[in-house]
Amino acid sequence: MVVDSQQGSLFAVPEPAADLANLRERCDACRRCGLAAGRQQVVISRGNPHARLMVIGEGPGAQEDATGLPFVGRAGQLLDQMLASVSLDSNQDVYICNVVKCRPPDNRKPTPEEMRACEPWLAIQIEAVDPPVVILAGATALEGVLGIRGGITRLRGQWHPWQGRWVMPVFHPSYLLRNPSRQKGSPRWLTWQDLQEVRRRLEAMTSGAAAPPG
Numbered sequence: 703m704v705v706d707s708q709q710g711s712l713f714a715v716p717e718p719a720a721d722l723a724n725l726r727e728r729c730d731a732c733r734r735c736g737l738a739a740g741r742q743q744v745v746i747s748r749g750n751p752h753a754r755l756m757v758i759g760e761g762p763g764a765q766e767d768a769t770g771l772p773f774v775g776r777a778g779q780l781l782d783q784m785l786a787s788v789s790l791d792s793n794q795d796v797y798i799c800n801v802v803k804c805r806p807p808d809n810r811k812p813t814p815e816e817m818r819a820c821e822p823w824l825a826i827q828i829e830a831v832d833p834p835v836v837i838l839a840g841a842t843a844l845e846g847v848l849g850i851r852g853g854i855t856r857l858r859g860q861w862h863p864w865q866g867r868w869v870m871p872v873f874h875p876s877y878l879l880r881n882p883s884r885q886k887g888s889p890r891w892l893t894w895q896d897l898q899e900v901r902r903r904l905e906a907m908t909s910g911a912a913a914p915p916g
């Protein structure tokens with residue numbers, strides 16, 4: 703996979719990530735769950751596969767299904783803005799994907815079975831990109847990746863050691879769109895604190911001041 707944008711990012715590793723090249727082909731052929739029947743496109747990723755930060759969301763919505771790219775609708779724009787507010791460029795510094803790669807009808811939450819069916823594809827992405835830091839955007843990502851149901855309000859902003867990586871759950875950008883206040887203590891304000899903490903951890907890991915979890 704050719705990535706022009708990796709040049710100049712502090713938070714991208716120079717070595718090529720493991721081969722993601724045939725992931726689209728394999729996902730296009732995937733019929734592991736019922737979501738395949740309703741999709742226009744499989745939505746795999748955007749951003750930099752060499753990035754040291756991965757953002758994992760829930761699943762594609764209408765615009766993602768139409769374009770084949772994750773987080774390109776309003777929630778995605780907010781995600782990009784919030785990352786930019788801590789000087790993280792979503793094209794260079796981040797690899798963005800979802801727990802499920804096909805759009806659930808009516809934007810419903812993916813079922814546990816659908817998340818399980820899609821797990822091998824996410825596992826390939828995580829192994830290939832090998833990010834030391836992962837953001838789980840919303841309760842579904844928290845459930846799909848860490849297997850924790852509920853608790854996003856309690857667990858957001860906390861680091862979870864997982865498979866040798868630091869994982870941080872944060873509120874989903876769609877939730878933040880519904881809660882636009884930026885006042886101290888609001889969901890947006892809390893998410894901004896969380897992203898600043900992510901930035902600090904990336905800096906510390908890049909400088910060698912922090913290590914992956916043992």
Ligand code: URA
Nearest residue numbers: 759760761762772773
């Ligand atoms: N919400 C998500 O969780 N993922 C997307 O790709 C878009 C919206």
